[in-house]
Amino acid sequence: MIRAGVLLRWRDRLPVTPRTPALTLGEGDTPLVAAPTLARDIGCAELWLKVEGQNPTGSFKDRGMVVAVAKASEAGAKLAVCASTGNTSASAAAYCAAAGITCRVVVPEGKVALGKLAQALAHGARIVVLRGNFDTALSAVRALTARGGIALLNSVNPYRLEGQKTAAFEIVESLGGPPSGLALPVGNAGNISAYWRGFVELGMQLPIYGIQAAGAAPLVSGAPVEHPETLATAIRIGNPASWTLAVQAQRESGGQFAAVPDEEIVAAYKRLAAEAGVFCEPASAAPVAGLLRLARERPGRFAGQRLVAVLTGHGLKDPQAAIAQAPPLPEPVPAGSIEEALR
Ligand code: AN7
Numbered sequence: 419m420i421r422a423g424v425l426l427r428w429r430d431r432l433p434v435t436p437r438t439p440a441l442t443l444g445e446g447d448t449p450l451v452a453a454p455t456l457a458r459d460i461g462c463a464e465l466w467l468k469v470e471g472q473n474p475t476g477s478f479k480d481r482g483m484v485v486a487v488a489k490a491s492e493a494g495a496k497l498a499v500c501a502s503t504g505n506t507s508a509s510a511a512a513y514c515a516a517a518g519i520t521c522r523v524v525v526p527e528g529k530v531a532l533g534k535l536a537q538a539l540a541h542g543a544r545i546v547v548l549r550g551n552f553d554t555a556l557s558a559v560r561a562l563t564a565r566g567g568i569a570l571l572n573s574v575n576p577y578r579l580e581g582q583k584t585a586a587f588e589i590v591e592s593l594g595g596p597p598s599g600l601a602l603p604v605g606n607a608g609n610i611s612a613y614w615r616g617f618v619e620l621g622m623q624l625p626i627y628g629i630q631a632a633g634a635a636p637l638v639s640g641a642p643v644e645h646p647e648t649l650a651t652a653i654r655i656g657n658p659a660s661w662t663l664a665v666q667a668q669r670e671s672g673g674q675f676a677a678v679p680d681e682e683i684v685a686a687y688k689r690l691a692a693e694a695g696v697f698c699e700p701a702s703a704a705p706v707a708g709l710l711r712l713a714r715e716r717p718g719r720f721a722g723q724r725l726v727a728v729l730t731g732h733g734l735k736d737p738q739a740a741i742a743q744a745p746p747l748p749e750p751v752p753a754g755s756i757e758e759a760l761r
Contacts (some may be wrong), residue, residue, distance in 0.1 A: 420440070421447060422442070422630065423441075423442025423445055424446040424481050424484050425441060425485065426442065427446060427447070428446075429658035431619065433585075434709045435714075438492050439491050441471065441513065443474035443475070443480065443513065443516060445473050445480035446465050446480075446576050446585075446588065448471075448483055449472065451695070452694075453466070453467050453690070456690070456694065459710060460713045460720055461717065462720035462721070463723060464704075465706075465709070465726075466589075466724070466725070467690070467696055468585060468595070468673065468726055468728045470702075470730050471696075471698055471699070475508045476533075476732035477508070477509060477730055477732065478609060478728070478731070480512075481584055482579060482582040482608075483506075483578065484581055486513075486578045487510070487513040487517050488570070489577045490519060491517045493569070496520060497521075497569070498514055498521050498522070498569040499639060500524070500559065501524045501558065501559045502524070502534075502555070502572075503525070503605065503653070503655065504535065504652060505528075505652060506523075506571065506573075510523060511538040511539075511541035518732035519569070521538075521541070522544050522546065522559060523538050523545050524540065524548050525546070527550070527717070529551075529654055529737070531704065531737075531738065532736070532738060533736060533737055534735055534736075542613045548562075551654065552647060552655050552656075558651075560574065560631055565680045572606075573606055573608025573612075576759045579612040582608065582612035582613070582616075583612045583616030583691065586616025587616055589726055590622065596620075597624060597723075597724050598724050599626070599673070599707050599720070599725050601626065601628075601629055601706070601726070601728070602728035603629055603677070603701045603706050604637060604664065605701070610628045610664045611664055613728075614671055617732045618670075623671060625673035626667055626671040626673035627705065627708055627712065629676055629705045630653065630677050631648030631649075631677065631680060632648070632677040632678060632680070632681070633648045634647065635677035636655075637668075638675045638677040642657040643656035643657070648664065648683075650680070650700040652700075652731060653704065658711075676708045676712060678707040682707040683700055683704050684743060686707035687739075697733030698729040698731060699731040699732060700736060702729040706727050
C-alpha cells in the first residue's frame with residue numbers, strides 16, 4: 419500500500435492549494451494499540467495507545483512539519499529554522515531535505531536525546547547549540563525570523579497545528595467515534611491545542627488531559643518555570659508558546675492539567691514496553707503515568723471509559739534513557755555454554 423500522507427489524505431481539511439507541493443514521507447495513519455494491563459490499573463474499560471513513534475522520523479511532529487514545509491516551499495522559502503528539544507529538529511531536517519530547503523536548527527545545550535541530533539545531522543541540517551534552555555532558543559529564533567526571509571518551523575507556525583490536528587481525525591475514524599477522554603504529554607503545548615482543534619472541527623467534545631513532568635509543569639502551577647528539569651527532555655519546557663490555546667483546550671474540553679514526577683514517567687515507560695510491546699521515549703510515557711495518577715487520586719473516575727493516550731515519540735529516539743533504565747549487559751559466555759546461559 420502506498421501511504422498517502424497527511425496532505426493528500428486530509429486535503430479537504432487543510433490549507434492546501436493547487437500550488438502546494440505534494441510533499442510526503444508517508445506520515446500519519448499510525449496505529450492504535452490496546453494496553454489491557456494498563457487499562458485494568460487505570461480502571462477504564464479500554465486504553466488505546468496512539469503510536470505516533472511510527473511516523474517517518476519517529477514522532478508526531480511529522481504531521482505538522484509536512485504542512486509547514488510544503489507551505490514554506492509554496493511561498494518560495496529557501497531557508498528554514500526551528501528551535502527544538504529534538505524531535506522538531508529531526509522532523510524539520512527530514513522534510514526540508516525532501517523539499518530542497520536549507521535547514522538550521524537551534525537546540526539547548528546538553529539536554530537533547532542523541533537519536534534526535536543524529537537524525538538532524540543525517541538529514542543535512544546545521545545545528546546551533548545555544549547556551550540556555552529551550553525557551554531561550556525559541557525566543558531567539560522567533561526574534562530572528564520576525565525580520566522576514568527565513569521560514570520559522572516551530573509550532574507557533576499555524577500550519578504545524580493544522581497538520582497535527584489530523585491525529586484527532588484518525589482516532590475518531592479508527593474507533594468509529596470519539597474516545598471518552600484523551601491524554602497527551604504537554605511541553606510547548608502545540609499538540610494539545612491541535613488535538614482540541616481537530617475534535618472541535620468534528621463537532622466533538624471530550625476531556626483532554628495534558629500531562630507535564632513535575633519539574634517542568636508551568637500549566638499546572640499557572641506560572642512559567644525558569645529552570646525546567648526532567649529526564650523527559652522532549653518536554654523540558656518552562657514557558658509554553660501555546661499557553662493560551664492550551665488553557666482554552668483544557669477548559670473547553672472539560673479536561674485537566676496534571677504533573678507527574680520522573681519516577682512515575684519511568685515506571686510507565688517500562689510498563690509500556692514490557693507489557694504493551696510499545697517502546698516510546700520517556701516524554702511519551704507521561705500521559706500513561708498521568709492517567710495512573712489521576713485514577714489513584716480518584717478511584718473509579720474512569721470506570722467504563724474508552725481512553726486514548728498519545729505516545730508522541732519512539733523509544734529509539736533516546737537510547738541513553740533506555741540503556742540507563744536497563745540492567746547491565748552480562749559477561750560474555752563461550753558458545754559451549756549457550757544452553758545454560760539461555761535457561
Ligand atoms: C516526544 O521537538 O518541543 O506540547 O522542540 O518531542 O506540542 O510541545 C517537542 C515536544 C511531547 C510536547 N512528546 O509537545 C521539540 C518539542 C514529544 C515531544 C512533546 C514533544 P508540545
